[in-house]
Amino acid sequence: MTPSTVEETLAALEAHRYIADKGLAVSVFLALKLGRPLLLEGEPGVGKTEIVKVLADMLSTRLIRLQCYEGLDVNNAVYEWDYARQMMQIRLLEASGERQAERVRHEVFGREFLLERPLLQALKSVDGKAPVLLIDELDRADEEFEAFLLEFLSDWQITIPEVGTVRAERPPVVVITSNRTREIHDALKRRCLYFWIDYPSFEKEYRIVREKVPGVPEKLARQVVAFVQELRKEDLYKAPGVAETLDWAASLMALDAVALEPQVVEETLGALLKYQDDVIKTKSMAHDLLERAESNAVSPA
Amino acid sequence: MTPSLPSGHLLAHVVRFTRLLREGGVVVTPGQTMTFVRALEQISLLDAGSFYYAARTSLLTRREDYDRFHALFVRFWREFDSENSLSELFKDALGLLPAKPRPRPLEVASVPRSGEAQSDKPPVPLVDRSLTYSTDETLKQRSFEAMSAEEIEVARRLLQDFDWRISERPTRRLQPAGSGALLDLRRSFRKALKHQGEFVRLAWQGRKTKPRPLVVLADVSGSMERYARMLLHFLHAFAQAQNRQGVRTVEAFAFGTRLTRITRPMKKRSVDAALLEVGRLVKDWSGGTRIGGSLREFNRTWAKRVLGRGAVVLLISDGWDQGDPELLAFEIERLQKSCHRLIWLNPLLGTPGYQPLTRGLVAALPFVDDFLPVHNLYSLEQLARALESLPERGGPRRSGLAKAPA
Incomplete structure (x- = not known):
């Protein structure tokens, strides 16, 4: 179902258990309506990849994911030939007496020997529905790939020398994410709608935890979220994202904790913090954080 | 609708x-x-x-x-x-407004601030561009602080014509090569088709190389004042040389008590305009030094964005640090671990009899890969050579256990 208003988008995302801000809903809605790629940035663990999964669910279409890395090339992003089978085909043709070079070439470069990689797959609609294409962590790819992508995103077609040009029946819904370890080229960014996903507010994060960690007691959820919200204000190397909050809440549940206590917090900090320096620092002020969280959990600021 | x-x-x-x-x-x-x-x-x-x-x-x-x-x-x-x-x-x-915006590479607009430019002298007019510079050894060996105005001018021009190259790193991107370790199946197969499917000749591919990113952290505090201007010239010349080669891999920062990114101004073609802009941006010019705190800021805000892809870091400072040596050691260790090579350039190292005994230096040196002088043109030439011949992968590094060189 494609939503026809911003409100519908917001409601549809929530129906698929994604708690979004209005700003994000507007961006998603416009990306769908205008057929523009959506560029999502934000700290790790704020739900950039998650929303794409939800989006595919919401539109009941396929999700095609392309994970970027340095050196990502056409062979891995677009298409590759199945060389082993092609060679076999050549031998078969040979055995059947086919020697005409032109005919062999034609036989060997048939569609059945083509291995489709994500970008080529994304051009195909199934049941009249274009897929959702997630280009994940584009900042990890190099400039060469970005240049290729720029062309792909404007033409929605790919040329395979031996086969011809493949065009999209319908352009896919494209979402690009970046963790900003490198600047994405300006030309590419200007082709996209942009949204920065921030850490959620207390209320929102609380709802996310209740939604995503089944059976979490209300009190524990409030305390966990209040603690994390306080922790984010501290000067850490890597502040915990929403993903970490969920991990932590799940860990506490697994340990049968009903409320946050200094002992339990210390034992489970590993689920929340990924740097030893941060863990040490947090341990030293756990007491203070707990107190602040305690007062906020009752009446969030 | x-x-x-x-x-x-x-x-x-x-x-x-x-x-x-x-x-x-x-x-x-x-x-x-x-x-x-x-x-x-x-x-x-x-x-x-x-x-x-x-x-x-x-x-x-x-x-x-x-x-x-x-x-x-x-x-x-x-x-x-x-x-x-x-x-x-x-x-x-x-509710959605960001609490603290973070700067980002390549794009941070230099916000013009009020306040007067710190460049005190009007730029020396260049009289004759074709003037062949003196390659006089004495000039090369002369310390920057001892140079006369004319000599500085000559040195400046020498620097501008310097062809800086930084050693390359192998990337993960492959490209066709005459020979190599990796088979290029796509090309091999196309070639084979010309010979009825016989692989008469195989096609190979090798790794593409790219120049390493260079990150320069320059101390512009009071004790470095005598060198700062010349070093900024050097920095500018370097950035320009990179521009000529079509690569933009130099990130520059100035620090005293706090860190200022000066990559943008360094891209200006005219060195005087660049320095004027730097003077405007850097608020703690010729003040105190807090290397640890500045590095901390760098590690937090910038390291992830500019130290990727095997960056080389040049830290230019005399090591007079008023901050906490423990903090400095901690942050410099982190810095060293997140870059390919950490090179400390110290202008005082050229002074006969100098020993790096300040508390800051003693704390930091165990984590510095190379400790080089930077007080005259000759030392800059040496630096250029060092940058060109960095080991491709890893190479021996200091572990933090080594003692500071005497």
């Missing part, structure tokens, strides 16, 4: 608004304006919140502009929007 173009009246306002954004330093292209206009066809114009977000998502491309956008938006639309829906808009939008 009945899309209809916004009436001429609104369209005019949209165009005026994008112009205002541009004046405010936010780069908006006509294409983006068009996207915004098309977006307006899709949303309810009565809903201020949607209107605001539609403008933001279609006109901006980076989070740093969010604050500026908000201020300009409010100012502009207040003119004709009713009080009521405006307060509604605030309610919606304010």
Whole structure:
């Protein structure tokens, strides 16, 4: 179902258990309506990849994911030939007496020997529905790939020398994410709608935890979220994202904790913090954080 | 859904608004304006919140502009929007405003600040460009602080013509090669087809190489004043040489008590304009030194963005640090571990009898891969050579256990 208003988008995302801000809903809605790629940035663990999964669910279409890395090339992003089978085909043709070079070439470069990689797959609609294409962590790819992508995103077609040009029946819904370890080229960014996903507010994060960690007691959820919200204000190397909050809440549940206590917090900090320096620092002020969280959990600021 | 173009009246306002954004330093292209206009066809114009977000998502491309956008938006639309829906808009939008915007590489606009430029002298006019520079050994060996104005001018020109090259690193991208370790199946197969499917000759591919990114952290505190100007010249010459080679891999920062990014000004072609801009940006020129704190700021805000891809870090400082040596040791260890090579350039190292015994240096040196002098042209030449011949992978590094060199 494609939503026809911003409100519908917001409601549809929530129906698929994604708690979004209005700003994000507007961006998603416009990306769908205008057929523009959506560029999502934000700290790790704020739900950039998650929303794409939800989006595919919401539109009941396929999700095609392309994970970027340095050196990502056409062979891995677009298409590759199945060389082993092609060679076999050549031998078969040979055995059947086919020697005409032109005919062999034609036989060997048939569609059945083509291995489709994500970008080529994304051009195909199934049941009249274009897929959702997630280009994940584009900042990890190099400039060469970005240049290729720029062309792909404007033409929605790919040329395979031996086969011809493949065009999209319908352009896919494209979402690009970046963790900003490198600047994405300006030309590419200007082709996209942009949204920065921030850490959620207390209320929102609380709802996310209740939604995503089944059976979490209300009190524990409030305390966990209040603690994390306080922790984010501290000067850490890597502040915990929403993903970490969920991990932590799940860990506490697994340990049968009903409320946050200094002992339990210390034992489970590993689920929340990924740097030893941060863990040490947090341990030293756990007491203070707990107190602040305690007062906020009752009446969030 | 009945899309209809916004009436001429609104369209005019949209165009005026994008112009205002541009004046405010936010780069908006006509294409983006068009996207915004098309977006307006899709949303309810009565809903201020949607209107605001539609403008933001279609006109901006980076989070740093969010604050500026908000201020300009409010100012502009207040003119004709009713009080009521405006307060509604605030309610919606304010919660999303970033608490602390973070700068980012390549794009941080140098915000012009008031305050006078620190460049005290008018630039020395270049008289004769064709003047062949003196390659006089004595000039090369002369310490920067002992140079006369004319000699500095000659040195400057020497630096400008210097062909700086930084050693390359192998990337993960493959390219066709005459020989190599990796088989290029695609090309091999095409070749084989010419010979009835016989692989007469195989095609190979090898790794593409690219110059390593260079990150320079220059101390511009009081004790470095005698060298700072010359070192900035050097920095500028380096950045320009990189520009000529078509690579933009130099990130530059100045620090005293705090860190300032000066990559942008260094891209200016004229060295005087560049230095003027640096003087305007750097607020703690010729003040105290807190190397540890500055490195901490660098590690937090910048390291992830500029130290990727095997960067080489040049730290230029005399090591007179007023901060906490423990903090310095901690941060410099982190810095060393996140870069390919950490090179400390110390102008005092050229002074006969100098020993690096300041508390800061003693704390930091175990984590410095190379400790080199930088007090005259000759030492810069040496540095250039060192940069050209960095080991491709790893190479021996200090572990933090080594003692500081005597």
